[in-house]
Amino acid sequence: MDDIDSLILIAVLIALTAFFVASEFAIVRVRRSRIDRLISEGNRRAVLAKRIITDLDEYLSASQLGITLTSIGLGVLGEPAFERMLHPLFAGMGLPDSAEHVISFAAAYALITFLHVVIGELAPKTVAIQKAEKLTLWIAGPLRLFYLLMFPIIWVLNGSARLLTGLFGLKPASEHEGSHSEEELRILLSESLKNGEINPSEYTFVNKIFEFDNRLAKEIMIPRKEMAAVSTDMSIPEMLDMMLKDKYTRWPVTDGDKDSVIGMVNTKHLFSDLLFMTEEEKAGLSITPYVRPVIEVIETIPVHDLLIKMQRERIHLAILSDEYGGTSGLVTTEDILEEIVGDIRDEFDEDEQPLIQKLSEQHYVLDGKVRIDQVNHLLGASIQDEVDTIGGLVLKENIDITAGESIYIGRFTARVLEMDGRFIKQIELKEKSGRLGALETKNHQLPVPETIILQNATLSEK
Incomplete structure (x- = not known):
């Protein structure tokens, strides 16, 4: 084999090494959700890519086998070929034959190692990490073909590796779940924010959702001391004065004491009826027909569970009770939503100050x-x-x-x-x-x- 043929073969082996290295990093890095999205859009290559990342352990073994074979080929063929080409450069230096051989060997070894590491390893790894999705779609077919051709060898190697790792209680890569813990997701969010992939508002919202799941209702409630409520023993004019002053939409209705909340009244229903009443009708009006049910829960209920209960029962106000049965405060759907999106202010909240x-x-x-x-x-x-x-x-x-x-x-x-x-x-x-x-x-x-x-x-x- 002449030097030109050797160089061509070396280039092919380096290219194959780059292919297998890129395959290994791409199939590990690619997001399953993106592949699933491409499948739903009718991308045929994504179907094969899905099969590869599902049987990750098998195809990682195929990539490793390919890297090993090409590396051995480069060692067997590349070093002697480069030594033959570099030897004439050192022949005219008047060095002893043994020194010429050592220097030629060292130079050839350094050159083939440089090409192998830079072109065959580092460059494809960087590309695979940054373009994992595109590369996975591109390499899926050739990697599948190589896997089928080398299946007997891969099966033996995988079986041996599983026996060894099984002694330490480790599972194959394909059996590991691809899910992330909350802490890992927070780290990913921080990195995405730092790299400009998401904006600060999105970062804040998602972090608040994580915190929201750990909140108890008593942590976000309006305490009993600050509860504005109307009582059944109040006259309608007295109630209207309170409602017009504080401008809440929903008011708890008590039976004389805040520990005895019997329901709530929606001011929109009351005011809309008052518009069409005569003075005589207003004078004899009772609040009782306008009282609607209210949710009553223990103050230690998780906010998430309370929100689901409020959505299911379509009631926007909950009364919280302490362990002794007394009223400790109230929570509205607005209070819950503010835990995620921050303060919500309407036209009546002009004087409201942030916490x-x-x-x-x-x-x-x-x-x-x-x-x-x-x-x-x-x-x-x-x-x-x-x-x-x-x-x-x-x-x-x-x-x-x-x-x-x-x-x-x-x-x-x-x-x-x-x-x-x-x-x-x-x-x-x-x-x-x-x-x-x-x-x-x-x-x-x-x-x-x-x-x-x-x-x-x-x-x-x-």
Whole structure:
């Protein structure tokens, strides 16, 4: 065989190596969902590609066998051929024969290794990772043909490998599920956001859906203290004054006390009838005919389950009960949707303030209902406590706290801005100018800044 024939054969072997390397990476990288979509669109090559990625273990073995055979061929043929071609270059240098042979061999070996690694391995791997779908469709036919031709050898090799890996309790690649855990999906989303494949809004929505599934109804409820309700012992004018003031669509109806919610009334139904009533009819009007059923559930029900129940029963308001049977709060479908899409404001929400207001860097105003996990995310902290909200945390440490007084949360000063009785409505959170060491509280001693440092004090005392 002359040098030209050798070079042609070497080029063919490198090309085959590149084919098998690209096949191996492409069939592992390609998305099954995309192949299924192409099949539904009538792509015939996708049908064969689906068969290959379904029997992944078999075709990975075929790719590995192809890479091994071509690599052996390059070693047997390439190195001697290059050595023969390079030998004349070193012959005229006056080197000893042994040195010429060693140098020629080393140069030939380096050259064939370079071509094999760069052209046969690295380049096709990069292409396969970036163009996995197109390459899988292209290589499906040839790889299937090679698999059929080499089936006996592949069967023996696969069987031997399965016996070996079976000793360690490992399964073939084709038996592994292609699903991703929630944490893996979050990582994929972060990478997609970083690479510009999705926008920040999409990233936020999907992350909120993950968090939504772990929420309990009591974490998003309107607490009993803030519930606006009408009572059966109120007159219609009194009810109308309340409804026109607060402008809610649905109102819980109580039998004199918030622990006894008998249903709800939709203001649209009431107001539409009032338009066509005489003054005499309005004077004798009772709220009872307008009362509709309301969902009553325990406050620890998952938000996801509550949403399904509300959809199934077509009721948009749920009353939450605590473990003692008392009313703890209410949840509307709007409250649930806001967990995914953020605040939803209508024409009556002009004065509504967001739960978290950022005034400047490291300076916030928080609603007392902001959850501890939200505070942790905001501050990069790891506060852990049995209470659910920042207001509850402050109140737990100082039941007698009043508006204007402060406590410390890590490196932040938390000052109560507004209260309604014992209920903390707003808190200002601002980073302190200096840093404090660990302070002992009546409950525990905690480090700064990850966990909470609490000490009752007014701002004037600090």
